[in-house]
Amino acid sequence: MKAVTAFLLVLCHLAISHAWNCGGAPRLSNIRQIDAGQGQVVATTNHNYAYFLVGPYWQYLRTNKIKHITVGPAGLWAVDTSNKVNKYVAGKFLPATGLAMQQVDAGGDVNIAGVSPSKKPYCLTTFRTLSYRGRSSPSWTTFSGSLKYFSCGPLFGCWGTNSHNQVYMTKKITTTNCGMSGWLHVSGLAVKVIEVGTDGSVFAVTTTGKVYQRVGITGSRPQGSGWRLVPMCMAIKHVSYDLGTLWVVTTSGLTMRCTH
Structure with missing residues (x-):
């Protein structure tokens, strides 16, 4: 299996555009989703296990079954298989009561964004994000519209x-009260993640x-001006970008680390 993986990565390295230099990342079997932020990298697997990358090794995070995990300026957060939001506090995940989420994102300006199972987008203010310690039910602010996946950055919006x-x-979310500027449709692609x-x-x-x-x-x-293809030699199911590194998960479960 290792030989096959190495062969596929060599083919990818030869096939990908010179603008990106892609190589193998630390191997994690059955990886489903990856997230990078603040120099940290986390991932979940098809078996709903959560991992944290420490040097060349994936460190298993002992917790409830996790289906989505995120790390960024707002800390380390996750959603378990019961759609409960969890925050990593003092070495363990603390589940929150209240609103159910299917996906959350910690990449905003020290605030959390998320999507409920009913596809409603939500925001947690900076104060509530930082102060939550697993002792209460976070008070989420709902946005108009319907989304299945939601991601934010601290510079140019979500x-x-x-x-x-x-x-x-x-274009902008005011993190003190989760005020927003309204949605702008960006055409050109059919996007799953x-x-x-x-x-930004x-x-x-x-x-x-x-x-x-983009x-x-x-x-x-902040909406940009167009889309540029990042050539890959295999079909991709998830990506995350942080500090000049694009982390890529293929549909076959391989993980690649690409730099510009």
Whole structure:
């Protein structure tokens, strides 16, 4: 199996554009989803186990079964298989009562964004994000619209994709009260996953497993100006970007680490 993995990675290295240098990342079997932020990397597997990358090794995080995990300026958070939101506090995950979530994101300006099983997008203010210690039910603020995946960055707003695989972004979320500027439709791709880096970079995975980067993002034009293909030699199911590194998970379960 290791020989097959190495062979596939060599083929990918030869096939990918010179603009990106991709190689094998520390191996984790059956990886489903990966998230990077603040120099840290976490992941979940198809068996709902959560892991934290320490050097060249994945460290198992002992907790309830976790289906989605995120790390960033807001800390380390997760959603378990019962759709309970969990925050990592003093070496363990503490589940929250109240609102159910299917996915959360810790990449915003020290606040949490999330999507409920009914596809409603939500926000947790900075104060509530930082002060939560597992002793109460967080008070979420709901947004208009419907999303299946939601990701934020501290610089240029938040991005999401809905059940029709359409992309939307909001230029600014006020983290003190979760006020937002409204949704802007971004055309051009059918997207199943979209991720925002802490530097404002936006990467999307299409329904056909291709990876694209949003280009032209600036403070005056946070929606950017177009999509640029990031060539990959295999179909991709998840990505995350942090500090110049694009973490890529293929549909076959391989993990790659790509740098510009």
